[in-house]
Amino acid sequence: MKLTRLCIYPKDVQRITGKSEKTSRRLLQAIKNNLGKQGHQFITLDEFAAHTGIKEELIQQYLTD
Secondary structure, eight states: OOOOOOBOOHHHHHHHHOOOHHHHHHHHHHHHHHHTOOTTSOOBHHHHHHHHTOOHHHHHHHOOO
16 A cells, blocks of 8 residues: 655645645635644645545545655
């Protein structure tokens, strides 16, 4: 079984959505705000998938190490 990252970064959001880095950062910040997370906390793959409505399997294809 191959292990993949759990956390989503702005660069990942750029690859997935085709949006700019600034827009990607805003999206991640909006997700954090919705979930009540603090600034130092990460957004996980399943949280991003639930917020955007994109299947986790599709998101994993865009995650690079």
